Amino acid sequence: MNLIERVIAISRRRSPWICRLNAGSCNGCDIEITPLLSPRYDAEQLGVELHGTPKHADIVLISGTLTLRSRQAILDIYAQVPNPKAVVALGSCPASGNVFAGSPLVLSESLDSIVPVDVWVPGCPPRPQAILDGVARAAKLLEEGATKSQLESRRGRLS
Amino acid sequence: MAMLKTILGNLLRPPRTRGPADMPDVPPVYRGALAHDAARCTACGTCAFVCAPKAITFTQDPGVSVSWHFFIGQCSFCGLCAQNCPTQAIGLQADAPGATNSAAGDGLRLESVVRLQPCTRCGAAHVPLPDAVMEALWGVGEAERGYCPECRRRAASEKLRAAFVPVQEAHHDR
Secondary structure, three states, rough: OOOOHHHHHHHHHOEEEEEEEEEOOOOOHOOOOOOOOOOOOOHHHHOEEEEOOHHOOOOOEEOOEHHHHHHHHHOOOOHOOOOEEEEEEEEOOOHHHHHHOOOOOOOOHHHHHOOOOOOEOOOOOOOOHHHHHHEEEEEEEEHHOOOHHHHHHHHHOHH | OHHHHHHHHHHHHOOOOOOOOOOOOOOOOOOOOEEEEEOOOOOOOOOHHHOOOOOEEEEEOOOOEEEEEEEEHHHOOHHHHHHHOOOOEEEEOOOOOOOOOOOOOOOOEEEEEEEOOOOOOOOOOOOOOOOHHHHHHHHHOOHHOOOOOOHHHHHHHHHHHHHOOOOOHHHHHH
16 A cells, blocks of 8 residues: 555545435434534544535445335445445444334345445434444544445455 | 623633543433343243334243343334333443444344253253342242242142141041
8 A cells, every 4th residue: 555545545534424315214313413413422523524415425324214115225326425435324223124124115124235334333313422433433444445345346356 | 791701611611522432421211232131031021022123032942041132233222121021130221332343243132041940849941030039929048949930839839738728637638
């Protein structure tokens, strides 16, 4: 890794831009993101900035139950995020469907089966600080080149 | 003047921003990470029954142990399990569960093993009652401490019978 690549890697950790994606959430997790961006919990102390479009983001926060209709949207939006990218799953719903599991329009499966998830933040909803911790972990993975998408593209380049 | 006082006050006060690891004081009823105490668990299954998202399940290894499984990725932290646990084996702790890197393993799933014990009378494997329950139901130093539920029921009915029918007479009847 030469000096410029090293600087780029460090700046990925020091300033991760996030984009949030509601995949059918009850809005609990999304409401917790709002105080995260407020001065009290202050995501910007870690350089985190919220962006409205996935095309500017490094980290996608996916919250909520996965539904039949949101499945394709998740795939489309994930494809729009430029590489390298990380995915943080917020709350219990993406992991299992939580209380909604088993209803006919809900995919009762883990988000991992749709897009590669790097960090899971448990909670229903998770605390703002837990979300911040998850984002910080994802940023660390981005710096190390250890997110699942990065590992996969490296494997693709090698083979 | 009032403005100056405010500015001075703001300069002297510490910042209100919380660091990522800085957990604020939470009320004692805060529902955080789940903890299970195998020594108090009777494997009655009430927690698995009341759990709405089915985050708690039981598996058994017949004759050896009963395992309590908890998947945090399916928990909605409603606290019904802790509320309904008759022996208070489940507690929701005040610390928030941390982020993890994998949904399958590390940290998201908890397993707690309740070992079965042989009955001191008939030898059948059973879940031992926790000491607190034993004291409340059977008193301290009872002979029936290590009994299985079946033997305990038998002992109780024998005691009841002895209380009504004098022992000699009972022998005479037979």
